[in-house]
Amino acid sequence: MPADRPAPAAAPPAPSARRRRARLLVPLALLVVWLGLGGAFGSYAGRLGEVATNDRAAFLPRSAESTEAARLGAGFRAGDSLPVIVVWESRTGPLDDTRRSAAEQALHAAAALPGATGRVSPAVPAADGRALQGVVQLRADLGRETGDTVRAVRALAEGVPDTTVGLAGPAAILADLGGAFAGIDGLLLGVALGVVLLILLAVYRAVLLPLLVILGAVFALGIACALVYLLADHGLVTVDGQIQGLLSILVIGAATDYGLLLSARFREELHLHGDRFAALRTAWRQSVEPITASGATVALGLLVLLLSDLTNNRALGPVGAIGIGCAVLSALTFLPAALVLAGRAAYWPSRPAADGRAPVHAVWARVAALVARRPRALWAASLAVLAALAALAPTLDAGGVPQSELFVKAQPSAAGQRLLSAHFPGGSGNPAVVIAAADRSEAVTAAAAAVPGVAAVRATTAGAPGGAPLVVDGRVRLEATLTDPADSDAAIATVHRLRQAVHAVPGADTLVGGYTAQQDDTRTTAARDRTLITPVVLLCVLAVLVLLLRSLVAPVLLAATVGLSYLATLGVSAVVFPHVFGFSAVDPSVPLYGYVFLVALGVDYNIFLMTRVREEALRSGTREGVLRGLTATGGVITSAGVVLAATFAALGVIPLAFLAQIAFIVAFGVLLDTLLVRSLLVPALVRDLGDRVWWPARTGRAVPGAAPAVPEPAGERVGPGI
Incomplete structure (x- = not known):
């Protein structure tokens, strides 16, 4: 028990002045090295946007039919292009010839914009006569300039009198994505660091310590971003705004958590040692194993994403592992030196005074006393709560986020798509794409046009619409406009029927792609990834825990409780997302990301707890040791959980549904794991099982005459922590 741990034996003689100066050389050298690294690489934390792409086509399933169709379909364009669909809706009755002429002039003017390819469609009237649509092809390599060009197209389109203008299609969505991620380098980082700093100041009531912990996190992020920048610049990894944001949050949260564990142990040892160097040696020696093991579980969990067939999942694996590695390095080198x-x-x-008595938080002494009195009732009640919440997990719809819900806030592309769908077939602007052998084009066209749910089929031509189909490498490209919105389940059902119909044409060698097919293939691939990656992540976590705890029972126990906590979080999300946040579904990758983050990060806190329990069990036996470990680590682990939840919640400043969903799942799951699983469930189970938790080892053996596990809270000095 930290409050009654015996003070070290007689203090050694005070070191000489020369020896004191010599002992300062290593931390000073480390500090100089880290300051140099921070100065050299710190700017990269704001430069990942230079090598990031937000083109959704770059993150398709690698082996899917829609991906191959997109690859072959690119050859039908004279230089890759990105369409923006312009919609004019009349505010004063049917559109007359004057406004139609103005729309044509606006389209031709848009073709001359610097970011356009020069190719536009005519202004096509809707069947109800109250709307027009036209397509302007933009260069696909515009990058960040896409938003400027889309705004220029809008400015020209708004010259048509008495109409409401909407912009839809891939270019409009990409422009909105660019706007959503515009603040990711500064706003997200500033909010995350500001929230963490406020929490640390409130919890630890110290001025310098929070700044040292934050500085270590910033240094780690700078180095991580520099390494990822180099990899992305050489084409070894693909980074988008989502991965960019997750990297920042992962590094800040992990580096802060590891820093808190070390600094809390150093403070404890300062009470037991008069010499700060001796205190740091003990703190570092007792912290290096749990910090390294925690980093290893997260890094391995992320690297398992390399098994995914989704390119963005694969990219997050090495990027996130690099970030975690830098966080561990900073926590074990920079922070100890500082x-x-x-x-x-x-x-x-x-x-902290060298009085031989480490501080104990009275709240955690009372929690430990409760665990000591009613362990079986506590773990049974905790399991019942988690099981009830987990029962709701299957109701979470991971079928994909509709285009109208891609953004948390209203965006112009969503408004444009609604305007387009109100007057034209629901799939206008996002047709299904069929690639087929040129000599079977008529049969494929007839088969596609006969599919229920297909409104029209037309071939890509070399010149004006209606001309001969363009043939590239013996293939033609057909566009099938769907009657339902491209992101709807009805459209996906139509694509299934379309694939069956065109695949049945003999010798056509057909491939079906386009937005709807991509969504369906992504959903299928995400389900396959969950089936494959989930058990592999669990095995990696178990392997690290077995090596760390030298046990089989404890690792299985910890992994099972964290897995149940994850399912409970999904159950809560299934209720909260539709009824509180208004999400009708979640992105197919969200459950997998949530699993990797929550299992790996959730095990972190159990590692922090159980390594201390194991240490205390060697002195006083397992049943006493778990109470001592809970009392000693309760404050710092809870603080770390709150910090990590707050950093992930900061993702909410980016108005993208995917990041908002990840932010809630991880933040809520971390708090659930910290406050219920690690604080009550695991300690109660270990208290009830006793020495059996270390099987096949025999770690817990009570020391004769050991001090009581949980002293009375009254009169104890209160240490930092929640």
Whole structure:
């Protein structure tokens, strides 16, 4: 028990002045190295946007039919292009010839914009006579300039009098994505660091310590971003705004958590040692194993994403693992150097005294006393709550986010799509694409046109619409406009029928792609990834826990409780997303991301707890040791959980549904795991099982005459922590 741990034996003689100066050389050298690295690479934290792409086509399933169709379909365009669909809706009755002529002039003017390819369609009237649509092809390599060009197209389109203008299609969506991610380098980072700093100041009531922890996280992020920048610049990884944001949050959250564990142990040891160097040696030695194991579980969990067939999942694996590695390196080198140089001043205005009694938080002493009295009732009640919430998990719809819900806030592309769907077939602007052998084009066209749910089929031509089909490498490209919105389940059902129909044409060698097919293939691939990756991540986590705890029972116990916590989080999300946030469904990758983050990060806190329990069990036996470990680590682990939840919640500043869903799942799951699983469920189970938790080892053996596990809270000095 930290409050009654015996003080070290007689303190060694005070070191000489020369020896004191020599002992300062290593931390000073480490500090200089880290300051140099921070100065050299710190700017990269704001430069990942230079090598990021938000083109959704770059993140398709690698082996899917729609991906191959997109690859072959690119050859039918004179230079790759990105369409923006312009819709004019009349505000004063049917459109007359004057406004139609103005729309044609606007389209031809848009063709001359610097970012356009020069190719536009005519203004096509709707069947009800109250709307027109035209397509302007933009260069696909515009990158960040796409938004400027789309705004220029809108400005020209708004010259048509008495009409409401909407822009839809891939270019409009990409422009909105660029706007959504515009603040990811500055706004997200600033909010995350600001929230973490406020929490640390409130919890630890110290001035210098929070700044040292934050500085270590910033240094780690700078190096991680520099490494990822180099990899992305050489085409070794693909980075988009989502991965960019997740990397920042992962590094800040992990580096802060690891820093809190080390700094809390250093503070404890300062009470037991008069010498700060001796205190740091003990703190570092007792912290290096859990910090390294925690980093390993997260990094391995992320690297398992390399098994995914979705390119963005595969990219997150090495990118996230690099970030975690940098966080561990910073926590074990920069922060120890800074802490030993600052000494007790790091905790100012409090000043840990070398009195042989480490601080104990009274709240956690009471929690430990509750676990000691009613362990079986506590773990049974906790399991019942988690099981009830987990029962709702199957109701979470991971079928994909509709285009209208891609963004948390209203965006112009969503409004444009609604305007387009109101007057034209629901799939206008996002047709299904059929690639087929040129000598079977008529049969394929007839088969596609006969499919229920297909409104029209037309071939890509070399010149004006209605001309001969363009043939590239013996193939033709057909566009099948669907009657239902391209992101709807009805459209996906139509694509299934379309694939069956055109695949049945002998010798046609057909492939069906387009937005709807991509959505369907992504959904199928995501389900396959979950089936494959989920058990592999669990095995990696179990392997690390077995090596760390030298046990089989404890790792299985910890992994099972974290897995149940994850399912409970999905159950809560299934209720909260539709009824609170208004999400009708979640992105297919969200459950997998949530699983990897929550299992790996959730096990972190159990690692912090159980390594301390194992340490205390060697002194006083398992049943006493778990109470001592809970009391000693309760404050710092809860603080770390709150910090990590807050950093992931900061993703909410980016108005994208995918990140908002990830933010809620991870933030809620971390809090559930920290406050219920690690604080009550695991300690109660370990208390009830006793030494059996270490099987086949025999770690827990009570030491004769050991002090009581949980002292009375009254009169104890309160340490930092929640």
